[in-house]
Amino acid sequence: MIKLSNFPFSTLKTAPKVSENRSTSLLLQGSYIRQVMAGAYEFLPIGYRVLKNIENIVREEMDRAGYHEMLMTILTPRELWEVADRWEIPEYFKVPAWGNSEYRISPTNEENVTNIMNEFIQSYKDLPTCVYHIQKKFRNEKRAKSGLLRGREFLMKDAYSFHRDIEDFDRFYESVKDVYLRIFDRLGLGADTYIADADGGAISDKNSHEFQVKLEIGEDTIYKCKKCGACQNDELVDEEKGFECIECTSKDFETFAASEVGNIFHLGTKYTKPFGISYLDENNKMVNHVEMGCYGIGVSRLMGVMAEYFMRDKGIAWPENVAPADYYIIVLGEENLEKAEELALDLEKTGKSVILDDRMGKKFGFGQKAGDCELWGIPNRIVISKKTLEQGGYEILRRGEKELIVKI
Amino acid sequence: MIKLSNFPFSTLKTAPKVSENRSTSLLLQGSYIRQVMAGAYEFLPIGYRVLKNIENIVREEMDRAGYHEMLMTILTPRELWEVADRWEIPEYFKVPAWGNSEYRISPTNEENVTNIMNEFIQSYKDLPTCVYHIQKKFRNEKRAKSGLLRGREFLMKDAYSFHRDIEDFDRFYESVKDVYLRIFDRLGLGADTYIADADGGAISDKNSHEFQVKLEIGEDTIYKCKKCGACQNDELVDEEKGFECIECTSKDFETFAASEVGNIFHLGTKYTKPFGISYLDENNKMVNHVEMGCYGIGVSRLMGVMAEYFMRDKGIAWPENVAPADYYIIVLGEENLEKAEELALDLEKTGKSVILDDRMGKKFGFGQKAGDCELWGIPNRIVISKKTLEQGGYEILRRGEKELIVKI
Numbered sequence: 001m002i003k004l005s006n007f008p009f010s011t012l013k014t015a016p017k018v019s020e021n022r023s024t025s026l027l028l029q030g031s032y033i034r035q036v037m038a039g040a041y042e043f044l045p046i047g048y049r050v051l052k053n054i055e056n057i058v059r060e061e062m063d064r065a066g067y068h069e070m071l072m073t074i075l076t077p078r079e080l081w082e083v084a085d086r087w088e089i090p091e092y093f094k095v096p097a098w099g100n101s102e103y104r105i106s107p108t109n110e111e112n113v114t115n116i117m118n119e120f121i122q123s124y125k126d127l128p129t130c131v132y133h134i135q136k137k138f139r140n141e142k143r144a145k146s147g148l149l150r151g152r153e154f155l156m157k158d159a160y161s162f163h164r165d166i167e168d169f170d171r172f173y174e175s176v177k178d179v180y181l182r183i184f185d186r187l188g189l190g191a192d193t194y195i196a197d198a199d200g201g202a203i204s205d206k207n208s209h210e211f212q213v214k215l216e217i218g219e220d221t222i223y224k225c226k227k228c229g230a231c232q233n234d235e236l237v238d239e240e241k242g243f244e245c246i247e248c249t250s251k252d253f254e255t256f257a258a259s260e261v262g263n264i265f266h267l268g269t270k271y272t273k274p275f276g277i278s279y280l281d282e283n284n285k286m287v288n289h290v291e292m293g294c295y296g297i298g299v300s301r302l303m304g305v306m307a308e309y310f311m312r313d314k315g316i317a318w319p320e321n322v323a324p325a326d327y328y329i330i331v332l333g334e335e336n337l338e339k340a341e342e343l344a345l346d347l348e349k350t351g352k353s354v355i356l357d358d359r360m361g362k363k364f365g366f367g368q369k370a371g372d373c374e375l376w377g378i379p380n381r382i383v384i385s386k387k388t389l390e391q392g393g394y395e396i397l398r399r400g401e402k403e404l405i406v407k408i
Numbered sequence: 409m410i411k412l413s414n415f416p417f418s419t420l421k422t423a424p425k426v427s428e429n430r431s432t433s434l435l436l437q438g439s440y441i442r443q444v445m446a447g448a449y450e451f452l453p454i455g456y457r458v459l460k461n462i463e464n465i466v467r468e469e470m471d472r473a474g475y476h477e478m479l480m481t482i483l484t485p486r487e488l489w490e491v492a493d494r495w496e497i498p499e500y501f502k503v504p505a506w507g508n509s510e511y512r513i514s515p516t517n518e519e520n521v522t523n524i525m526n527e528f529i530q531s532y533k534d535l536p537t538c539v540y541h542i543q544k545k546f547r548n549e550k551r552a553k554s555g556l557l558r559g560r561e562f563l564m565k566d567a568y569s570f571h572r573d574i575e576d577f578d579r580f581y582e583s584v585k586d587v588y589l590r591i592f593d594r595l596g597l598g599a600d601t602y603i604a605d606a607d608g609g610a611i612s613d614k615n616s617h618e619f620q621v622k623l624e625i626g627e628d629t630i631y632k633c634k635k636c637g638a639c640q641n642d643e644l645v646d647e648e649k650g651f652e653c654i655e656c657t658s659k660d661f662e663t664f665a666a667s668e669v670g671n672i673f674h675l676g677t678k679y680t681k682p683f684g685i686s687y688l689d690e691n692n693k694m695v696n697h698v699e700m701g702c703y704g705i706g707v708s709r710l711m712g713v714m715a716e717y718f719m720r721d722k723g724i725a726w727p728e729n730v731a732p733a734d735y736y737i738i739v740l741g742e743e744n745l746e747k748a749e750e751l752a753l754d755l756e757k758t759g760k761s762v763i764l765d766d767r768m769g770k771k772f773g774f775g776q777k778a779g780d781c782e783l784w785g786i787p788n789r790i791v792i793s794k795k796t797l798e799q800g801g802y803e804i805l806r807r808g809e810k811e812l813i814v815k816i
Contacts, residue, residue: 007476008525008534034524036481036488037511042524043479045539051479068415071451071459073444074482074513074544075561080444095503095513097560098550103445105482105503105513116442116450117416126416131453136482136544142506153483 001344002045002325004372005358009044011372021217023307024147026316030375032307039144039152041300046376049324049353051155054306055134055299057186057321058157065179067130067159072112074136078102080111083274093140105138110294113160114271121162121290124281128168132159134299148304149219149259155300162272163291173207173264176295180211180262183297188319189213189309194258196222196231197246200265207266207293212258213305220260226252259305260298267292315374317399326352328378330369332385334360339408340384343394409752410453410733412780413766417452419780429625431715432555434724438783440715447552447560449708454784457732457761459563462714463542463707465594465729466565473587475538475567480520482544486510488519491682501548513546518702521568522679529570529698532689536576540567542707556712557627557667563708570680571699581615581672584703588619588670591705596727597621597717602666604630604639605654608673615674615701620666621713628668634660667713668706675700723782725807734760736786738777740793742768747816748792751802 004010015025027033032047043051063069075095081087081104087094095103106112113131121127137156144152161176163169177195184193192214200208210233212222221234225245234255237243243253271292278288310317320326327347331340337358344354355378357369366383373381383395393407412418423433435441440455451459471477483503489495489512495502503511514520521539529535545564552560569584571577585603592601600622608616618641620630629642633653642663645651651661679700686696718725728734735755739748745766752762763786765777774791781789791803801816 002476005533006537008528008530008537009476010528010530031528034527036520036523037483037485040481040483042481042520044524045476045478048477048479068410068417068453069456070453071456073448073450073561075445075448075546077445093503093505095501097501097548112444112450115444116452119442120416120418120439122416122418125413129414129416138483140505153481 001348001353002355003358004355005360007045009046011375018147020146021149021308023304023311023316026311026375027147027304027307030315030372032376033148037152039141039150041148041151041153043300046324047303050318050322051300051303053322054187054303055155055157058183058297058299059134061179061183061186062132062157062159065130065175067132069133070116070131071133071135072106072109072116074105074138075103076106076112078104080104080115083115084111084271086111091140093138107137107139109133109158110160110267110271110292111275114275114277114292117160117162118275118277121277121279123279124164124287126279127290128161128163128172130159130161130172132157132295146219146304148300148307151300154298157297157299159295161293161295162277163293164287165289166291169266169291169293170207173266173293176264176293177209180264180295180297184211184213184261187302187306187322189261189306192309193261194222194224194231196233196258197236198233198263199235207264209264210260211262213261213309214256215259215305215308216257217308218257218259220258221255222258223253223255225250226254259308261302261305262295262297264295265293267294310377312374314371316377318377318379320379323379324353324376325355325378327354327380327382328357328373328376329354329382329384330357330366330373332366332383336384336386336389339389343382343384343408409756409761410763411766412763413768415453417454419783426555428554429557429716431712431719431724434719434783435555435712435715438723438780440784441556445560447549447558449556449559449561451708454732455711458726458730459708459711461730462595462711463563463565466591466705466707467542469587469591469594470540470565470567473538473583475540477541478524478539479541479543480514480517480524482513482546483511484514484520486512488512488523491523492519492679494519499548501546515545515547517541517566518568518675518679518700519683522683522685522700525568525570526683526685529685529687531687532572532695534687535698536569536571536580538567538569538580540565540703554627554712556708556715559708562706565705565707567703569701569703570685571701572695573697574699577674577699577701578615581674581701584672584701585617588672588703588705592619592621592669595710595714595730597669597714600717601669602630602632602639604641604666605644606641606671607643615672617672618668619670621669621717622664623667623713623716624665625716626665626667628666629663630666631661631663633658634662667716669710669713670703670705672703673701675702718785720782722779724785726785726787728787731787732784733763733786735762735788735790736765736781736784737762737790737792738765738774738781740774740791744792744794744797747797751790751792751816 009031015029018024033041092107134157198208198210227250228248230247272290277290379399381397397403417439423437426432441449500515542565606616606618635658636656638655680698685698787807789805805811
């Protein structure tokens with residue numbers, strides 16, 4: 001239970017001015033997060049609860065799909081990055097160490113994971129396999145901005161799969177789409193999440209898809225075919241010829257702004273070849289062709305997108321499974337504290353989490369308390385006061401419903 | 409459920425030769441961890457389960473004590489480190505970025521946390537307070553060795569408390585000792601964990617204590633007073649005058665080797681002064697003296713110490729609450745797979761975690777399977793075979809007990 005009377009991370013009186021997007025202002029005002037420098041944010045207790053809830057939903061669905069969780073290092077040696085010729089990328093940090101050695105704090109983990117799996121994939125029985133981890137990543141961004149949407153340091157779920165052949169890869173790739181859609185569904189984004197064909201860029205020549213959430217402030221433009229509904233990122237639209245649907249060749253489209261929350265790539269043998277992954281097949285023959293895919297969800301970015309998506313006038317209406325707490329109890333009057341604590345403990349016994357607003361004094365009237373509850377997007381608000389007790393109990397307001405007196 | 413038939417992270421046939429300590433060999437042989445370079449380890453699925461179990465016990469006890477969990481950044485700007493004059497420390501990494509800017513990947517978080525709390529501690533009502541996080545830390549170690557015991561990258565729980573005066577600090581400091589002892593108790597280390605007076609070094613001039621686990625390979629020497637039982641690190645023993653108990657002045661002592669698993673420090677105003685933390689007291693008067701303490705537990709190091717402490721001939725006998733799984737099911741004979749899976753699902757329904765050793769073929773006889781179960785230290789081993797089914801069920805071997813046939 002968080003008792004606000006002894007919780008230093010109070011909300012700020014006014015929203016800090018942030019040019020990019022209003023949800024970042026709300027996240028800062030609600031002391032969810034705090035900027036230590038451009039592109040690097042601390043998650044304060046209220047914000048960290050939200051982040052962990054999102055992270056756990058991602059983890060649950062990855063585990064349910066049978067992918068193996070591990071934890072790779074952040075520090076990696078230079079030699080690893082030279083194998084696939086990615087040491088010299090200015091957006092990837094280099095970290096000088098003793099002598100002439102240099103490390104990298106990982107911006108992504110294709111090299112590292114391929115190097116690990118090279119040791120463990122030995123037999124055809126080890127394939128296909130998919131491993132993932134959830135950890136911080138780092139980018140040397142020239143101009144980091146947009147709050148949690150684009151950072152120098154961010155929390156990422158990255159997964160990597162390994163396959164005997166392209167057919168097996170393709171089957172698996174399709175199944176990841178379902179896992180991802182399930183995640184975004186559970187996070188309440190389902191109705192506005194689109195899978196869009198995307199340019200694989202330097203990484204992929206074949207499959208690459210983005211999961212895009214329709215959002216006014218979105219930095220991407222999605223072209224949606226009016227005939228078959230297929231989506232594609234505007235990078236794929238030929239500037240001269242204009243839009244033509246990849247699926248049905250229709251030229252009829254609509255566009256909308258969207259924000260990327262996930263992406264999946266076919267990597268082919270870009271990493272498995274230079275690292276020399278091989279395995280023994282059914283006939284004890286060494287095979288040195290392994291297909292690889294990678295699958296990302298920016299967990300801290302997702303929190304930023306959700307803040308924007310669920311933003312209301314005076315707060316962020318987080319879905320119940322992500323909110324910083326299940327219940328927010330407003331106590332009015334010192335003499336009702338005991339009753340409020342009892343109720344909080346009862347709720348905790350049923351597995352619910354509670355923020356008890358037991359702050360007293362002139363500055364902490366109903367307005368301030370109700371405001372914090374709204375800013376933090378707690379789905380159930382309870383008021384205990386002389387008035388409610390006279391009516392026999394406490395008042396409960398569930399998001400989207402009317403206040404209701406519940407007898408104690 | 410982990411099904412070993414499709415789990416690439418199999419154990420290694422032989423223990424890699426590691427000069428430092430045998431538990432590191434076992435951790436490598438069991439594919440708990442894998443070294444990417446000296447002092448930097450990946451946690452593979454089996455090892456990550458152990459690490460997370462330890463981490464969660466630490467978290468539960470920190471939460472129970474009412475400390476607030478947050479997540480600070482790893483990247484921090486140079487300016488932050490200049491405030492308390494700690495930018496130029498060769499064991500702390502510097503990370504060049506665009507232009508002339510330089511960051512640090514945090515080796516510890518006194519600066520960062522003081523900077524944050526400076527914004528939020530405003531009133532005497534905000535004190536005392538204690539915040540913590542569990543995250544990777546980084547040290548530019550010249551010669552990293554000893555497996556998980558001393559790394560360039562390691563997982564740490566670091567907590568920081570803030571107080572109005574030294575009396576309040578002292579009270580709190582004593583209470584942290586209880587929280588820590590409870591953690592080490594729950595991890596099965598209680599009987600051999602000692603609190604030792606220690607040299608605060610550059611950080612602390614007053615209180616500093618280490619939590620030391622008695623261990624043959626321990627890198628510290630603890631002096632224990634034979635009269636009153638008080639312990640101190642040998643750094644505190646005067647080389648010329650010899651041992652004299654800090655508590656009772658007795659000169660009668662015994663010594664033992666031990667490994668540090670936690671430390672607590674009085675920081676005084678070393679950080680709060682330069683960052684200028686102040687608050688309003690009951691009379692609305694600004695007070696600019698805040699006492700600070702810090703409290704660390706090296707979570708990945710703790711896993712290394714536990715590996716050494718619970719090491720047996722052929723594996724690591726992890727306590728139940730830390731083991732990679734509750735049950736290890738050995739299936740002998742393809743025709744018994746279905747029964748084994750049923751049992752595994754039944755166990756999972758009761759909230760237990762299961763490793764199903766469904767590997768078939770000549771290479772995977774009872775010996776190999778039982779060996780992996782032992783190397784991974786799973787507390788309950790189940791065998792399902794033609795023989796056990798003829799006896800009416802399966803054989804269960806709980807650690808420290810005799811095999812027993814359980815009817816299905």
